[in-house]
Amino acid sequence: MSWGTETALVAGTGHLPALLLAAKPDMLICEMEGFAPAVEGGARLSFRVERLVPFLDALVEGGIRQVVFAGAMQRPRLDPELFDPKTATLVPRLLGAMQAGDDATLRAVIEIFEEWGLSVVGADAIAPDLVPGAGVLTGDVTAADRKDAARAAQIVAALGAVDVGQGAIVAQGLCLAVESLPGTDAMLAFAAAHKGLRPDPAGAKGVFYKAPKPMQDRRIDLPAIGPQTVENVALAGLAGLAWEAGGVMLLDRAETLRAAQEHGLFLWAREP
Structure with missing residues (x-):
């Protein structure tokens, strides 16, 4: 057949x-x-x-x-x-x-x-268009956000090396949550329930960062974000989303960008 x-x-x-x-x-x-x-x-x-x-x-x-x-x-x-x-x-x-x-x-x-x-x-x-190249797609990334994203990238690389997760949340240099078996939504829900962990309530809100694991075969299980991710990031009170450029899929791009703009969040495909 x-x-x-x-x-x-x-x-x-x-x-x-x-x-x-x-x-x-x-x-x-x-x-x-x-x-x-x-x-x-x-x-x-x-x-x-x-x-x-x-x-x-x-x-x-x-x-x-x-x-x-x-x-x-x-x-x-x-x-x-x-x-x-x-x-x-x-x-x-x-x-x-x-x-x-x-x-x-x-x-x-x-x-x-x-x-x-x-x-x-x-x-x-x-569908090559699912993986954006490097750059800020929407919103403004501050110097504090860049520092938090760099710290989160270090944490995600360490997690990935032991096959644990592909995401982390960092605010004011502190790790608020990491992704494990329950997944991204559970991590963001935890961050939403523990907003008081930031040492300075008036300081940087924090960044959710996502990337493939260091030794991951990128033909399968490539990380992805979409409109629901944006909604959950907003509920967690973060400044925006950053991810490894070329290593994360952006699903429903138009709707994801619209949601980010509506909530005042940045979307940043960050160079490794």
């Missing part, structure tokens, strides 16, 4: 899968059972991790040559009874990677797809 396209989209939840489909509508949509993405499209193929090898075989036999991963996807509960013999041989490898952290897991997944002759590409290869 031919899928009529050479590109497959392994789609999770969130806005990114739909944005990529808008850029390349003919992609085969692959969805993990139990985590169906809210995207419209033509050809679709569901899969389970327990039957990964038959899924990969179906992609290759159907003419798929490249794969892009997009959207959030929780780790599924695995049912040992559903493993086929060939996929079962991959279990020790996958479990070992999962125990080493998210980055190791994603690298293992990429390696397996490549062993089937499938090229794994980043979301920015499908």
Whole structure:
């Protein structure tokens, strides 16, 4: 069976899968059972991790040559009874990677797809405009904001080195919160609930900074911000958002810029 396209989209939840489909509508949509993405499209193929090898075989036999991963996807509960013999041989490898952290897991997944002759590409290869170049997109960045962003970048690099998170909030040189397993929204909610941590209430409001992990394979799980991120940054009482230029996707650019302008926040793609 031919899928009529050479590109497959392994789609999770969130806005990114739909944005990529808008850029390349003919992609085969692959969805993990139990985590169906809210995207419209033509050809679709569901899969389970327990039957990964038959899924990969179906992609290759159907003419798929490249794969892009997009959207959030929780780790599924695995049912040992559903493993086929060939996929079962991959279990020790996958479990070992999962125990080493998210980055190791994603690298293992990429390696397996490549062993089937499938090229794994980043979301920015499908929609390059999603990753802004360096510069201030809106708002004003003060000298204090630049210092806070530099400090946050140091913290994010340290967190990423041990595969913990991709974001941090710094105000007046102090780290108010870091991103961990609960994610960006939880970190910003914590900062919103603890605004009194700033030593000088009249001083710099603080910066949320986001960047890929130092050793991260940028073809998969590239960080992203969007309108909801801006709303949460505003609720946290921060001055704005900064991120590593070329390393973070900006979703719904027009709406994100509008929201930032409405709240008086800056958006800054910062040179590494």
